Amino acid sequence: MNDTDTIEEITPAEWEVMRIIWTLGQASAHQVIDLLQQKRDWSDSTIKTLLGRLVKKGLLETSKDGRSFIYKPLISETAAMNGTASQLFSHLCAMKRGKTLVELIETLPLSRGDIEKLQAALAKKLPDAPEMVDCDCLPGGMQEADCNCKEDQHD
């Protein structure tokens, strides 16, 4: 299963649809509509459009089940999450990514198991970690002089 490949762009509205299908494993349009309408005030049509677009994007596949279709995800939720997250972090200054991760960890509810896994990942990474990562915000070689990111790296 491909993991960090570039993912077809998933829009926020599409995420809502995908989450339902990922969570159920697969679903009929009907199911998706029922569930989503408990949360979003969207018309049937809207949701059908989203399903259609997701199929066209290659994120869902359909198989006929008598009268209606069954929608199945073509990428795993994990792959989509990783792709999207990496993409987001690519916008951030390399020097400040750590800070954002700290913020996320402080803010998000995490299970004990999650925390332990995170600790393990960090422990493994620490020995080879560089003293400092370079700022990649500016093109050219002017980082040294003009970048004011450094303050963020050790405060």
Place this chain on the structure above:
Amino acid sequence: MNDTDTIEEITPAEWEVMRIIWTLGQASAHQVIDLLQQKRDWSDSTIKTLLGRLVKKGLLETSKDGRSFIYKPLISETAAMNGTASQLFSHLCAMKRGKTLVELIETLPLSRGDIEKLQAALAKKLPDAPEMVDCDCLPGGMQEADCNCKEDQHD
């Protein structure tokens, strides 16, 4: 400094512009154009449009400096990063966020200092962490029965 307030949406192209200004602290349109064009094949006009939109969105402010403007950020890079990251994670299944964080930690280059701060944040969080966080993918109370997220919480 506001931190996790909802941020005016920043598009990818706008991020590029903001990064330069954040990194320099402030900048003239001219500087932004020069620097960005070392990286992106965008015309002057395009970059000017982006600057204009960012001002209109309230993400930049201008002050006159003789002939030209100086653009300054109205939100901190950290605030923007946190806002965007939280928003992204809100799309993800609550049960799978930990997994995504692990992936990010494994993938991103992090400095020793970053790692230590992350470890500290985790250590502080561990004592009160719940055994498991609930899946919030489906509306209604059907989580128990049909959610197949659980496998992800402990594998």
Place this chain on the structure above:
DNA sequence: GCACGTCGTTTACAGTTGTCAACGACAAAG
């Protein structure tokens, strides 16, 4: 004072996204 750059603003336009209503196919009901 007049032409010329330099700047920011306005306008433009195609593509994507959010949201729907309407349409056409086809199976179930009568």
Place this chain on the structure above:
DNA sequence: CTTTGTCGTTGACAACTGTAAACGACGTGC
């Protein structure tokens, strides 16, 4: 066989994005 649902598809349209040309203001040089 006709009616009535139920489904997926098409068409629509406004808002937002990516990209850029053209325009108008204003200070500078001759």
